[in-house]
Each structure stands twice: as C-alpha cells, then as structure tokens.
Amino acid sequence: MIISSVETFATEYVSLVRVRTDDGDEGWGQVSPYHADLTAEVVHRQVASHVLGMDADDIEALNQVVLDREHKFQGTYLYRALCGVDSALWDIRGKRAGKSVSQLLGGNRSEFPVYASSMKRDISPRQEAERMLALRDQYGYHSFKFRIAAECGHDIDQWPGRTEEIVKTMRATLGDDVTLLVDANSGFTPKKAIEVGHMLTDFGVSHYEEPCPYWELDWTREVTRALDIDVTGGEQDNNMIVWKQMIDSHAVDIVQPDICYMGGITRTLKVAEYAKQAGIPCTLHSANLSMVTLFSLHFMAAIENAGKYVEFSIEGSDYYPWQQHIFSPGFEIRDGNLLLSDKPGWGIEIEPEWIALSDYRVSYNKASS
Ligand SMILES: [Mg+2]
Incomplete structure (x- = not known):
C-alpha cells in the first residue's frame, strides 16, 4: 500500500x-x-x-x-x-x-460532552452571558468557556474592568449549576495571574487557561503552584522537549495540545500518553469547526486520560465564514454532547x-x- x-x-x-x-x-x-x-x-x-x-x-x-x-x-x-x-x-x-478512527484508537463511544467555547473578546459581558444562556437552552450545553484578559496583554485588560465583570456576570446569569472555564490567552504576569486566579476561585470557575505568556513555562508553573483551580495550557506547543518539561515539572494541571498544530494524530498521541503517565488529563484545543474538532472528538473519545469535554466553538458563519460547508454530515449536538459516527475513518464526505x-x-x- x-x-x-x-x-x-x-x-x-x-x-x-x-x-x-x-x-x-x-x-x-x-x-x-x-x-x-x-x-x-x-x-x-x-x-x-x-x-x-x-x-x-x-x-x-x-x-x-x-x-x-x-x-x-x-x-x-x-x-x-x-x-x-x-x-x-x-x-x-x-x-x-x-473502523472509525476513534475505534482504531480503542474508543467505543457514540458521543462526548463538549464545552461551548467563545472566541470573542470584543463582546460585552452582558452580551456574552445572554448568548450563552440562549445556547444553553438550544443545545443543552452545561459548560462554557469565555475570554478574560487581553491576548498577550501584558496585564492590560481588553478594557478596564472587563475581566472581573465578565466572570461575575457569567456566574450570575448562568447560575451555579454550570461549569465555567476561562481563557486568558497569554495575558498576565504571574502576580496578576494569581490575583485573578483567586477571584476565579471565588466564583467557582474550574479551568484557567493560558494565564501567562505560554513560552514562559516558569511563570505558568508559578501560577499553577499558587492556585487550587486547574491551570491549563499547551495549545501552541509542538516541541516534544517542551511537552516533557511542561509535564515533568507539572507546569499545568491539564495539557491542551492541538492536533493540527502538533502535526497530526500520531504526535498528539505521544503527548497524551506522556501526560497519562504523569496522571495529567488531556483536553485538546480545537477552536473552530473545521476538521480539527472532528479529529479531537475521535481522539478524546478514545484516550484514557481524556478531560471532561471537547472544545466546541460557538462562533458561526458570521464570525468564521470559511469553516462552513466543508464536509458532511456536519457537527450535531444533543443535550450538550457532540455525536460521534462509527463510520470508517473520519466518517465524513x-x-x-x-x-x-x-x-x-x-x-x-x-x-x-
Ligand atoms: Mg486557548
């Protein structure tokens, strides 16, 4: 062959x-x-x-x-x-x-929980909370990720007070029963990240993604050690030496490789396996509705140390027109779960x-x- x-x-x-x-x-x-x-x-x-x-x-x-x-x-x-x-x-x-790719990897699930993932920072806390509420009612989502800080923001917020306001507004609007996740996209120095982390803990946020510039592994580790909340990261990383350093030193509580940035399924499996040996869960990064989310679904549904949910972008054709109509069937969410086909390969046309x-x-x- x-x-x-x-x-x-x-x-x-x-x-x-x-x-x-x-x-x-x-x-x-x-x-x-x-x-x-x-x-x-x-x-x-x-x-x-x-x-x-x-x-x-x-x-x-x-x-x-x-x-x-x-x-x-x-x-x-x-x-x-x-x-x-x-x-x-x-x-x-x-x-x-x-067999489906997931079955090849040892999986036998037909669905997997997702978290509804916002890609927007240029949105007011109120608008963000209201659209999440509507999506919860429509798709049954129970976990939601929104953006805090400014991307590579050097401690300067997207606009003054937005981070504190959005955390408070999301919890007040969506209630105490939902899981809240935040992504700081390399926004903070350790001191500010830890300060924000304590506030997140007060509001019951359970996942604190990329608090510090991701290349400053020592900074991230300092934040992880200072906080009880799960500090997560790794989406940009593709170098196995970096992954080993990150995992060996427990710089994050949850690793988040991106299958497409990693070079595919084969290399991402190595990261997940290495994390498994260290008792660290793997929650893949999949920030758009192209095939990366399909790859991630098959993968997460098969590995033993999968995190609780697959990242599922809530941004539609108005925000990312390029991700529409690439393959069929498209993604289907039922009661907050993404359905997984058992058709051979990726199961799409x-x-x-x-x-x-x-x-x-x-x-x-x-x-x-
Ligand atoms: Mg991220």
Missing part, C-alpha cells in the same frame, strides 16, 4: 489534503487553519516529497522521516502541513479496517461545492507514474 499521490485543496483559511495509494485507497485530512495556502505549499515541498512511495500504513515511520529530513525546519508550518498528511493516513487506516472553490495541487510518486 504505497502512497501514490498527495493532493491539496487550499483556501487562505483552510486546506484539505487527499492521500491516495497504489491499492486504490484514499483518505482525507486537513492542515491547520489560517494561512493554509502557505501551508499547502509546505505540504508539497517538505512533506509529500518525502512520503510519496512510502507505505501508507507505516504512519509512525513516515512522521519520523519527514521530521528527520526537515530537521532544520521544525517550526509551525512543517507541523501544520504534516497534520494534513497524517490525518489523511488515519482516514485510510480506518477505512481499510472498517467532503463537499464537492467546497472543493470546486479551492486551489488544487497534486504531487505524484514519480516511481509509479
């Missing part, structure tokens, strides 16, 4: 990848969103060039070959691109086995209308063509 072609279907925001084999198998995957047209170029130049002609089922070896050959280029674009091929190969593996509007490129295995 030799990889015979790697195709990209790119837009500026997202690029799908189709891998075909000489046996006639085909699998669909996706690179990490944003600047995806640039990432598609990397797929052909620095990933496909190495994997064409390799055994499609030896995903582990194939990851290694790409990273070895491109050892001078181990930055985000390489991993973003690698995810496109890695995720397509898991689709092929599932289709050949007649790519929408021909979406394909028709994307930029197409193909790399062939020259030995077989």
